[in-house]
Amino acid sequence: MSHFFKDTEHLLRMAGLFAAGVVGFVVLRAIFVPAGFGELGHFRTGALADNQSRPLVFAGREACEECHDEVVALRKGGAHAGVGCEACHGALAAHAGDPATVQARRPDPKATCLICHLPNAAKPTSFPQVDPSEHGDGQACTSCHRPHNPKVQ
Amino acid sequence: METILQQVQGFMYPNEIELQWSILIVLYPFITGLVAGAFILASLEKVFRVEAVKPTYRLALLTALAFLLVAPLPLQLHLGHPERSLEMYLTPHTSSAMAMFGFVYLWYLMVVLVLEIWLDYREEIVLRARSSRGALRLLYRIMSLGVDNISPQSLKIDEKLARIITIIGVPSAFLLHGYVGFIFGSVKANPWWSTPLMPIVFLFSAMVSGIALVMLMYMVVSSWRRTGIDMRCLDTIARYLFYAFIIDFSLELLDLVHRIYEADESFKSLDFMVHTKLFTSQIVIQIVLGTLLPLGLLFLTQVARLSERARKTVYGTAGVLTMVGIFAMRWNVVIGGQLFSKSFLGYTTYKLDFATREGLLPAIVLMILPFVILALLVRLLPPWEPNDAGTKTTACP
Amino acid sequence: MPTTRRELLQKGSALLLLTGAAAAALEEVLAGTPEKAEGYRLQEHWWAMTIDIGACIGCGNCVRACKTENDVPREPYYFRTWVERYRVPEGDLEHPLVDSPNGGYDGFPELSQPDKGAKSFFVPKLCNHCAHSPCVQVCPVGATFESPDGVVLVDTTYCLGCRYCVQACPYGCRFIDPRSHTVNKCTLCYHRITRGLTTACCETCPTGARRLGDLKSPTDPIHEFLRTHTVHVLKPQMATGSKVYYAALDGSVR
Numbered sequence: 001m002s003h004f005f006k007d008t009e010h011l012l013r014m015a016g017l018f019a020a021g022v023v024g025f026v027v028l029r030a031i032f033v034p035a036g037f038g039e040l041g042h043f044r045t046g047a048l049a050d051n052q053s054r055p056l057v058f059a060g061r062e063a064c065e066e067c068h069d070e071v072v073a074l075r076k077g078g079a080h081a082g083v084g085c086e087a088c089h090g091a092l093a094a095h096a097g098d099p100a101t102v103q104a105r106r107p108d109p110k111a112t113c114l115i116c117h118l119p120n121a122a123k124p125t126s127f128p129q130v131d132p133s134e135h136g137d138g139q140a141c142t143s144c145h146r147p148h149n150p151k152v153q
Numbered sequence: 154m155e156t157i158l159q160q161v162q163g164f165m166y167p168n169e170i171e172l173q174w175s176i177l178i179v180l181y182p183f184i185t186g187l188v189a190g191a192f193i194l195a196s197l198e199k200v201f202r203v204e205a206v207k208p209t210y211r212l213a214l215l216t217a218l219a220f221l222l223v224a225p226l227p228l229q230l231h232l233g234h235p236e237r238s239l240e241m242y243l244t245p246h247t248s249s250a251m252a253m254f255g256f257v258y259l260w261y262l263m264v265v266l267v268l269e270i271w272l273d274y275r276e277e278i279v280l281r282a283r284s285s286r287g288a289l290r291l292l293y294r295i296m297s298l299g300v301d302n303i304s305p306q307s308l309k310i311d312e313k314l315a316r317i318i319t320i321i322g323v324p325s326a327f328l329l330h331g332y333v334g335f336i337f338g339s340v341k342a343n344p345w346w347s348t349p350l351m352p353i354v355f356l357f358s359a360m361v362s363g364i365a366l367v368m369l370m371y372m373v374v375s376s377w378r379r380t381g382i383d384m385r386c387l388d389t390i391a392r393y394l395f396y397a398f399i400i401d402f403s404l405e406l407l408d409l410v411h412r413i414y415e416a417d418e419s420f421k422s423l424d425f426m427v428h429t430k431l432f433t434s435q436i437v438i439q440i441v442l443g444t445l446l447p448l449g450l451l452f453l454t455q456v457a458r459l460s461e462r463a464r465k466t467v468y469g470t471a472g473v474l475t476m477v478g479i480f481a482m483r484w485n486v487v488i489g490g491q492l493f494s495k496s497f498l499g500y501t502t503y504k505l506d507f508a509t510r511e512g513l514l515p516a517i518v519l520m521i522l523p524f525v526i527l528a529l530l531v532r533l534l535p536p537w538e539p540n541d542a543g544t545k546t547t548a549c550p
Numbered sequence: 551m552p553t554t555r556r557e558l559l560q561k562g563s564a565l566l567l568l569t570g571a572a573a574a575a576l577e578e579v580l581a582g583t584p585e586k587a588e589g590y591r592l593q594e595h596w597w598a599m600t601i602d603i604g605a606c607i608g609c610g611n612c613v614r615a616c617k618t619e620n621d622v623p624r625e626p627y628y629f630r631t632w633v634e635r636y637r638v639p640e641g642d643l644e645h646p647l648v649d650s651p652n653g654g655y656d657g658f659p660e661l662s663q664p665d666k667g668a669k670s671f672f673v674p675k676l677c678n679h680c681a682h683s684p685c686v687q688v689c690p691v692g693a694t695f696e697s698p699d700g701v702v703l704v705d706t707t708y709c710l711g712c713r714y715c716v717q718a719c720p721y722g723c724r725f726i727d728p729r730s731h732t733v734n735k736c737t738l739c740y741h742r743i744t745r746g747l748t749t750a751c752c753e754t755c756p757t758g759a760r761r762l763g764d765l766k767s768p769t770d771p772i773h774e775f776l777r778t779h780t781v782h783v784l785k786p787q788m789a790t791g792s793k794v795y796y797a798a799l800d801g802s803v804r
Binding site: 084 | 608609615618620657672693696697703704708748753756
């Protein structure tokens, strides 16, 4: 019987090595698996907060409406009532956060309008499209149209 | 990127234009395929008692080990954050075939390959531990786990255990390479990859490449050592290569015929790709030079009575062509699967750089590295007795 | 300045209480769950988006806004959202001509002449935030996941950059950020929607073609929209559970 153990000693030692490996793995896991992993699914819960904590670059129209009542009134019922402020004025979270120091820029009175209104066969036909060579005599669009309520009376 | 942009044909989703998986990801299945194939050839002797291939048993095992050690390297080079690769062991996502890789690899390396080699070589290891000096002696002593017992009873136990391990090893080898096929085959977004045949095709082409590799190595090594080649052994290996190749070819043909017949939404786009962008790599290299030609050559050796010298030439040629063909197959699957747009309306190009992290140079180095490791292993654990024709126990009858 | 011991005790305990409360609040903020920190409850939302093809004018505002809001690389060619233009020859749904010059970032150059009998339209694309996402399925480590409120997000501190998810996405919405070597994609402006704002793309869409929706909110207009429009998802045969609903989507769209 003792012969058996003598003849299998190398196997027992190898088995011991494997066992040590498994234990080592368990220890590694305990140390290195990040905190909060697996609570809500197979991911690190903190990743939700990571994704959530980016700074805002666009303010959102409600932020603009807090201060600019006169524009709100002007836009009411107009063709551009549904267009967000920053669609033309660009990203303004910085301005909304600190209106005194960060100025908003006035959009280009022609190029900005053409971004949407330049004719293109792929645009829906119901959408107003304007060929600048045939309309407006080369002037800026704002010569006749108020951007916040564009219909010419 | 700008150069690739200019070479886009038709329409591709913007994020598809640059290929995601490079030549390194072509290399990975090629290498694991060689491992699986070499191992299965080795197990032919142990499990299926095919005596004839015994001279290549140990060489096949060491070859498998050398390639398996290199296998994770192309992956590490490819990862955006290789330092995080431990995460696959810490938090493996069980729905991901790629996550399971870590464990399959570890299992195969430690439980199958290392154990089997260790059990087979243990007698020599202990003898060398006794007879060598210095650092080498320490190394052999560590490898023997400090046990000096090589009594016939202990060796008998070893042999029994080795046989069990080999039996476990065969399905493990299937798993090691089959899952690589599954990694591709389970991607429903990519019709070039998505087929249940993929793991099986990969596996059989792996066997073909692995058998071809061992066959070539046996021929090369025997010629270096100026020992004779056991022709019965070589003929048997070539015969198994032929059988495996027929199955592999049939499977790939089945895939092809099935695609052409069903002609689903992706067919026109893929067909065009094969005839243009993949013409050289698929039709010329993989199919004609890499499959039909070696199959024909091997068929010749099976039906015609050729001299020993002629057979050796044919085997050598067929072996090299086979290796090239199987590499081309991996290339066509991996790269081909990314050349066409998932909109089926366009194509891009693969720009292979030379001396970048995922370029041709690292790929070449990674292909040479296993042979370097093998040379070291052969030094440490010679697969043959000195001045012997090359079998562990007796020469081939 | 407290004069009596009683006042001292009162003010002192109030201070302690406040400090305790502040400490607790700080802990919640630092704990890193949006739910606790902002009064946002994950279980109360199930985010989706509707895109009305009949209203999209291909202005490219969404593409530019997204890149601005989310710091997406401008060069050479990475997009969290992009706009495709389709030109479908008469009666030939299977061979549309599609282009997306710089993803629609600079709008679309005018057609030299409209094709006879052809119809053309714009299709904005983005991550579909699939409920049965194939990209989440293949991630080996759990670096990409579906949040409990229905947004597919990436944990950039955990991503290996293996690119398997990029391969698995049927819609081509993922890319590898060359700066961080991790995967990047539309997050549905998670940092905005959890604060009651809408996504950057929806905010700047002048026609309301793109609209964020919360399927769990009973008053959200998305319910009415889904009821009154003919809606499709992209590649329905893939059964990804896509939550981006297209109204008036043509059969030629890939």
